[in-house]
Amino acid sequence: MRTPVDRFRFRPYKRPAAGWGALRSVAHAWLDSRQPFKNLRAMLQINQNGGFDCPGCAWGEAPKEGRIRFCENGAKAVNWEASGVGVDRAFFANNSVRELSAQDDYWLEYQGRLTEPMYYDGEDEHYKPITWDDAFALIAAELNKLGSPDEAAFYTSGRASNEAAFLYQLFARSFGTNNLPDCSNMCHEASGVALKASVGTGKGTVTYEDFDRAEAIFVIGQNPGSNHPRMLEPLSEAVARGAQVLVFNPLRERGLERFQAPQNALQMLTDGERPLNTDYFRPALGGDMAVIRGIAKFLLQWQGEAEQIGEKGPLDLEFIREHCAGFEQYRALVEATNWDEIVAYSGLTLDELARAAEVYRRSNATIICWAMGITQHRHSVATIQEITNLQLLRGQIGRPGAGLCPVRGHSNVQGDRTMGIDDNPSADFLDALERRFAISMPREAGVNVVKAIEAMLAGNIKVFIGLGGNFAQATPDTARAHSALRNCSLTVHISTKLNRSHLVTGKRALILPCLGRTDIDMQAGGAQAVTVEDSFSMVHASFGQLKPLSPEMRSEPAIIAGIAQATLGESPVPWLNLVQDYRQIRELIADVIPGFENFNRKLEVPGGFYLQNSAGQRQWRTASGRANFAHHTLPAPLPPEVLEIIGKSGARHADLVLQTLRSHDQYNTTVYGLNDRYRGVSGNRRVLFAHRDDIRRLGFSDRQPVDIVSLWSDDVERRVQGFTLIEFDIPKGQAAAYYPEANPLVPLESYGIGSYTPTSKYIAIRLEPNTAPERIV
Numbered sequence: 001m002r003t004p005v006d007r008f009r010f011r012p013y014k015r016p017a018a019g020w021g022a023l024r025s026v027a028h029a030w031l032d033s034r035q036p037f038k039n040l041r042a043m044l045q046i047n048q049n050g051g052f053d054c055p056g057c058a059w060g061e062a063p064k065e066g067r068i069r070f071c072e073n074g075a076k077a078v079n080w081e082a083s084g085v086g087v088d089r090a091f092f093a094n095n096s097v098r099e100l101s102a103q104d105d106y107w108l109e110y111q112g113r114l115t116e117p118m119y120y121d122g123e124d125e126h127y128k129p130i131t132w133d134d135a136f137a138l139i140a141a142e143l144n145k146l147g148s149p150d151e152a153a154f155y156t157s158g159r160a161s162n163e164a165a166f167l168y169q170l171f172a173r174s175f176g177t178n179n180l181p182d183c184s185n186m187c188h189e190a191s192g193v194a195l196k197a198s199v200g201t202g203k204g205t206v207t208y209e210d211f212d213r214a215e216a217i218f219v220i221g222q223n224p225g226s227n228h229p230r231m232l233e234p235l236s237e238a239v240a241r242g243a244q245v246l247v248f249n250p251l252r253e254r255g256l257e258r259f260q261a262p263q264n265a266l267q268m269l270t271d272g273e274r275p276l277n278t279d280y281f282r283p284a285l286g287g288d289m290a291v292i293r294g295i296a297k298f299l300l301q302w303q304g305e306a307e308q309i310g311e312k313g314p315l316d317l318e319f320i321r322e323h324c325a326g327f328e329q330y331r332a333l334v335e336a337t338n339w340d341e342i343v344a345y346s347g348l349t350l351d352e353l354a355r356a357a358e359v360y361r362r363s364n365a366t367i368i369c370w371a372m373g374i375t376q377h378r379h380s381v382a383t384i385q386e387i388t389n390l391q392l393l394r395g396q397i398g399r400p401g402a403g404l405c406p407v408r409g410h411s412n413v414q415g416d417r418t419m420g421i422d423d424n425p426s427a428d429f430l431d432a433l434e435r436r437f438a439i440s441m442p443r444e445a446g447v448n449v450v451k452a453i454e455a456m457l458a459g460n461i462k463v464f465i466g467l468g469g470n471f472a473q474a475t476p477d478t479a480r481a482h483s484a485l486r487n488c489s490l491t492v493h494i495s496t497k498l499n500r501s502h503l504v505t506g507k508r509a510l511i512l513p514c515l516g517r518t519d520i521d522m523q524a525g526g527a528q529a530v531t532v533e534d535s536f537s538m539v540h541a542s543f544g545q546l547k548p549l550s551p552e553m554r555s556e557p558a559i560i561a562g563i564a565q566a567t568l569g570e571s572p573v574p575w576l577n578l579v580q581d582y583r584q585i586r587e588l589i590a591d592v593i594p595g596f597e598n599f600n601r602k603l604e605v606p607g608g609f610y611l612q613n614s615a616g617q618r619q620w621r622t623a624s625g626r627a628n629f630a631h632h633t634l635p636a637p638l639p640p641e642v643l644e645i646i647g648k649s650g651a652r653h654a655d656l657v658l659q660t661l662r663s664h665d666q667y668n669t670t671v672y673g674l675n676d677r678y679r680g681v682s683g684n685r686r687v688l689f690a691h692r693d694d695i696r697r698l699g700f701s702d703r704q705p706v707d708i709v710s711l712w713s714d715d716v717e718r719r720v721q722g723f724t725l726i727e728f729d730i731p732k733g734q735a736a737a738y739y740p741e742a743n744p745l746v747p748l749e750s751y752g753i754g755s756y757t758p759t760s761k762y763i764a765i766r767l768e769p770n771t772a773p774e775r776i777v
Helices: 019-032 036-043 072-081 089-094 097-101 105-110 132-144 162-175 189-199 229-240 265-270 288-308 317-323 327-336 339-346 350-362 380-393 413-418 427-437 449-457 478-486 556-568 582-592 692-697
Strands: 118-120 152-156 216-220 244-248 258-260 279-281 366-370 403-406 463-467 490-495 508-513 529-533 538-543 644-647 650-653 656-661 687-690 705-710 718-727 734-738 763-769
Touching (some): 019 265, 072 229, 132 463, 132 556, 152 162, 162 413, 162 463, 162 529, 162 582, 216 229, 229 258, 279 350, 288 350, 288 380, 366 380, 380 403, 427 582, 463 556, 529 582, 692 718
Parallel strands (some): 216 244, 244 279, 490 508, 656 734
Antiparallel strands (some): 529 538
16 A cells, blocks of 8 residues: 655745656656656657557647657656556455545555456445456346336546447447446537537647647637646747737636746756747636627727728628628627626726737637636537637638637547547437447437436436546536435446545446556457547557556456447447457448548558548538527626525625636546646645635635535535635636535536536635644645
């Protein structure tokens, strides 16, 4: 058993992003893996042809060659996964479920790799070993005795390969359900919903090469320094060549300010750095749509002035006439939106909005990027469609150096959706499955994450199977999410490392240890490659490099095939035969999914292949056959001094509005350490960042422990205890805390309109004196 040791400290970070700080952090993770020399050889194969795709984020690969093709957090992900320490039957014999539940999430994953299948029968306090055949038989028995296939849910993490994801959805649908909730439901679901309606595809329209051609790049609601560090280099290069890089983020994030390139010998030796932006704007939480509406209003105003004197103006009227629908209605809506509302809702001044609009006006090639700072709001779909409207005004889609760029999170979250991991699949996709496999596919929509939790709470879902991830901690309203899992008859988790979800069990539970991206995947047909799709729609092959820690680990495709064979026999495919050689799975994908024709042959090309983007080619697969201007009334984000929640006990006023975010030492729910270097925090994750004036206004002091209570109309108490207040450079009225520690504050019913994405970036909270036992740090 390993015990990490850290001491709590807050010291503002003065250095640039990446650089020497990143190298020190990588060295620490490398040494802590317990097999540093093996992992060093493996790291040199990250994102290389013949190597493995980074198990971290979904940022794409630069076309130029380079020996080092990973970032700090990618190196952490590799060393974290490729641990030389195992969690086996002896570990579980020495640690009961109750005892393990008392440990924090960092400690749990720090113990190492799961090495053999384990079973919890609900009677003994300990997990015990089980054979693979018995585990598969147990799952099959539980599934086959359900009253309806819809009483099972098949959850997917964004790290599953294309091959695993395709088999998984085929199994679920062959079983008879579209209950395929996935991690997209909690992050970029709004992007897919918004873009499909506006331009006919849920994916971004740009390629990596477009960043080299862009005249302006807008980065909205995103912190690439911690979440997509490889994005820092193209941003710094854009600034260096004279492009405008505008940042919109309430927090001043170091990864959006200054950058020291670890692979630039001159910068490292001279301790040099580069700026990452040419202007930095700090909007109100939830005010991003008002910012974009303000830029659009300036463009339309300037267009009108130009037309009065017979000049062209900033709009691309030819593009609008040829390609768009709804422009006149949108123009009228924008013109009817008054400036006072735009300024008040955006949190920016009129001069700041004019400055941003002028940059947009002058750029003939603009990329707009966004991430969860946009998608995790109630009006997230409307905001993304407003971003799309802005790009349509100047024809900035389907043009070199321009387009829409939702920067997605986990390494294959986009590929999983391409493969059919979708609770509401298109009729065309289901038709293609029926043609290929000659069986009827379920047509009724399944459940997303929010609906799955509601169904489990109601007893309508009895079996939960998780392909990767950490459902118990990733989901909102933690107490209710945990109750939902405990209400199941069986919970199954296909995982690489121990996490909280394994301890929040159904009546019975299984842990099935799987290979990770770094592990050699040896099947009957030899060492296998899997494939992933990045944020730029590039599909890559990935070959594991390290010998698995235990012979009892199985690949995700092999585990899925084992469950399917036990449940369905060889219908509609010979499941076990398919995993002898994954090329057979790819042939099935090629038969079903457009763009994957000759899949295996395409993978022979170094660097992979590009899935063509219809909107990027100005082909609009919408109901109108055109790119659609969306028409949304500007929503008013309520500032905390007027925010009021009406519940059964009457009106309650919020102290602050909270957003959850990641630390620099984590990726999704995986916590690599207790440090957040760029924000100056070490040794503690239960912290609350707030403005010094707000802390004093509320009667508290810097470094004081407090409880955080969220407000919602159902009068359920949602409280987290013992958070240390930290005076921070954050706009007044706002606060920030780490995910998943603050997830208990997010009401299950608070989600985006049209997306069901939890509103983790806008939570009304009150602060109260700490009620937790004093912690010694």
